Amino acid sequence: MSLSEGVDLLRQGLVTGIAGLMAGGEGDADTTQASFITFNQDTTCVAVGTTSGYSLYTLNSTDALEPVYQSDEPDVYIAERLFSSSLVAVVSSSNARTLRVCHFKKGTEICRYSYGDRIRAVRMNRSRLVVCLEESLYIHNIRDMKVIHTIRDTPPNPSGLISLSCDNTHCYLAYPGHSHTGELQIFDTINLASRVIIPAHEGQLAALQFSPTGTRIATASEKGTVIRVFSTHDGSKLYELRRGLKRTASIYSLSFSPCGSFLACSSNTETIHVFKLDDKPTQTPALAGSPPSDDGWFGYINTMVSASAGYLPSQVTDTLLQGRAFASVHHNQTGTKTICALAMIRKSLRLLICNDEGFLHMYSLDQDEGGDCSLIKQFKLVESPTIVDQNEFLETTETPETSAKQDSEKFHEMASAAETPPKTCFLLDDDGEFPPVAFAAS
Secondary structure (H helix, E strand, C coil): CCHHHHHHHHHHHHHHHHHHHHHHHHHHHHCCCCCEEEECCCCCEEEEEECCEEEEEECCCCCCCEEEEEECCCCEEEEEECCCCCEEEEEEHHHCCEEEEEECCCCEEEEEEECCCCCCEEEECCCEEEEECCCEEEEEECCCCEEEEEEECCCCCCCCCCEECCCCCCCEEEEECCCCCEEEEEEECCCCEEEEEEEEECCCEEEEEECCCCCEEEEEECCCCEEEEEECCCCCEEEEEECCCCCCCCEEEEEECCCCCEEEEEECCCEEEEEECCCCHHHCCCCCCCCCCCCHHHHHHHHHHHHCCCCCCHHHHHHHHCECCCEEEECCCCCCCEEEEEEEECCEEEEEEEECCCEEEEEECCCCCCEECEEEEEEECCCCCCCCCHHHCCCCCCCHHHHHHHHHHHHHHHHHHHCCCCCCCCCCCCCCCCCCCCCCCC
16 A cells, blocks of 8 residues: 555545544434333333433324423423323432332322332332332232232343233232243232242343233243243243244343234344244144144244154254244344334224333334334434423422321321222223322331
């Protein structure tokens, strides 16, 4: 290489580097990262947080996201909304050992509890609220927020990996049961007893998710190549679904559809997989999760593999009989954490994909044919379309008279909760209702 060529190459490198630095600076100034994005129990709402606050949006349209609530409280890293009610559980990094339960429409803090360690996760349903610490779990009765059970000395769980069923009949809690293997503990939060222990994977667990009815649970390990679905009744394996053959992956999220017939999976790869779950997986050797077709090459290969199962090595047979994705989305969001959810919007099943850059992508899903999903619309979650007056919400200054009045109202709610309610009481999926939980000091 001549001297002039070397100078030209050096000049080109400097120009490229300076341009990159300028572009990076502009991007940092204009881009707001999402510190967390979560869906509520029935995927009717999405919560998104940044360092400067958090927002709640209702998922009921393919045209626009309806803002429900916006808070300018900084450094919130947990904001869990209970279905479509006005109840939200909040934890901020400035006070990471304290849980606050608020009614955001009334602008009141209903109660707060402090724990001995940083709160890793919070999950709610209509009966229970569970707080996950690194080595313990606290189960509250959501009606009065009393701690009814504590699970201590759990395996270290710094990521707060737990799942709580949203079904009242099968009100189960799932959490890792071993620090080195993929043992899964299922705990009955109504009868306060262990339900079943499942040896789900050889490696440590990376993702958990109950089906809407609580009768099934999907799991993935840190290896991320296989997703398994188990019965919560006896721990039997119902499905084994293969995400990929060659590449290991970090599984970020698992999501059942509201009907329980589909399971979506997101990871650190560029593909979102959707599996279709057959109604009777144990009564047929067919490939669970694959397109329901017995004709053509697919049906022929399936028949041949099933017939030769006794002659092939077990590892080969297991791999060939694992279900493949029914539908998928290929995106270019590699390098960002993505979570997915399946939701019924306008009476159609939609696949929702969010990333930590604050975008929500909504896709259509063909429930009969599967295949590639089509993008419907993209939403920017971290930019609120409306300006909300924060004075309408959680005020921190109160006069003694106001505080006494509010405490009186909360104790009245506590008395109401002690009464035997009719079956139609406490419609928690209605914005006008909220659980009559009592005020409690930390």
